[in-house]
Amino acid sequence: MDFLLSGQLLFAALVLGSVYAVIALGLNLVYGTMRLLNIAHGEIVMVGAYAAFWGFSLLGLSPLVALPVVGVLTGAIGLFLYGTLFRAQLAANKPVAQLEASSLLLFFGVSIVMQNLASLAFTATPRAYQHLDTVYQIGGVAMTGNRIATLVVSVAILVAVLLFLNRSIYGLAVKALIQHRDAARVVGINVDRVQTVSILAGFGIAGIAGALVSMAEQISPFMGFPFTIASFVVIIMGGLGNIVGGIMAGFLLAFIEIYAVALTSANFRSILIYGIFVGILVLRPQGLLGKARRS
């Protein structure tokens, strides 16, 4: 049992948790401010992974150096989708249920299109590359370079976003929009601009997360779906649109995944994760930190 206390498991849980938290953060920003259910979120992660792969393979660019470029690229995809598909709908101030439903369908289409475009452009053959794969022994814990980098960058993003939301005027406006769209408009917030900021941030962060996971996973046009599912589990568990709740849920999920498997058996991994997920929703339908909402 003493291996439960080993730093190795803690390190694994932190790395996995930070990845879950960051990927879900992008989804949560987009949902929170606009009530758009982005089923194509995993595909944005996929685009980020490919961008990092090609940057590394063709230009010899470290994915860590390429992170800002990747973020801008996927952010631009977000802006394009916002401009073409959602701006008008959001401006028309449609009911939340209608926005959720139509965005779900639209993003479903977007996800299929992106998968197949990637498959046409890059072929479906899986890709991979080696970067920062030296293993370091730190305090008796073995850590691969790219996993340390993933942890550090992810935590930096989480901290930066939290600071932005709490300290900057734009961040406060984003929070206001998450809390109450109509009231935010009434007090003079430029809703369109805030939405632009959050879609840029949401899609940009997803792309950056993709670049990070590309260092350790194989890259293929269809790699996105599991990330979409994991992000939805995380943000629903944390409370839809609740940024802090989402981050907590990301780490909680990872700790369940690592420690529950260590205590029981890997066979129970998915049963435990989804069991706890359902359990939380039964006890707190609004999620861990979500406030009960009346529609």
Next chain:
Amino acid sequence: MLKKLTYSLAAAAVMALPFTAQAAEPLKVGYSIANTGLFSKAAPSQMTAYDLWAEQVNAAGGLDVAGEKRPVELVWYDDESDPAKSAQIYEKLINDDKVDLLLAPWGTPHHLNVAGVVEQNGFPLVGNTAASVAIREVQPGNIWFPTSAIPDRIGPALTDMLKEQGVKSVGILANVLPFSQENLQFLVPALKAAGIEVKLNESYPPDIKDMTPLLTQLKAANVDAVLALTYPSDAFLYMGQAKELGISAPYQFLLIGPTIAAFKDAFGPVADGVITVGHWAESQTDWPRAKPFFDAYVAKYGAAPDYLDSALAYMSCEILQQAVAKAGLDHDKLREAISTMTFDTINGPVRFDGVENAITPTAFLQIQDGAMQIVWPKDIATAPIAKR
């Protein structure tokens, strides 16, 4: 303007007529493939082999149909990784498109679904990427399976190899997906019968994202051999995390994954010594067609073929080609030819007994200095097994 264009097109068509009349009518060769969906990662390794084969055949003047050379035209549809859709597509290929020959879809479930269609239509189909004991339950006659990587053979063969290497204990990790579990089912009894201790036997779900807890236990078990019954994505996960944790067992076997070119790209020298299932390698000089296939593939695609799927897909084309050269397109004659002939393939001679390949043995590959070598069984080995 448009009228003028139509006239000139018509004129061009008339002028072209004498030439087209001379060339033989193209031969339609149909198949369905998982171009999108769950298996789309795996299917390209098969499609690339088909394309290469068709290109080579056409460059050589066409496919020899009992003496007459006809150009090959591939007709394919996306089955979206859905076995039921695959069966519908083969119906369509046979009855609507009226294809002359068929090639196989990707994967065991698709093969099993299509088997009924070809049986009903009496249309011979040489399969390739299906490996399950279930293929023996398919009615023999119109479908054949060239693979020798069948779970009830893999378990005992792997055990023989480990025993010969003096392995005393193993740790098993198995994906819960069917091919892994089918292998597990035959592997454990074989190990027990051979007196090899199974110190750890854990299954895990396919969507596992981190193996640290499992691998910590595996490391503590201190086994001579790790037998990881993986699918591709968890093969990558295992390799990366086993490296992080310093799993140093001298024998590390991964079921599916290491034959994909990206595996070597991801791990480089760390992948050296990894053993996997596979019965083909370009370095086997007893098979004179092996190296030319490898070279042509690399020249066309810039990467090595998948040692299992690309090789099997190409073999199935070779078998069909040689059978058609002898028997032509008549289904009865073709069926007879495939059932009785011995074929000269990139994987050496192949002959069918019922639905199964009666010659190619179940074999294992090992990555050595970045290249794939056959290490078991000894009569087709291209290199001795190296400890990791």
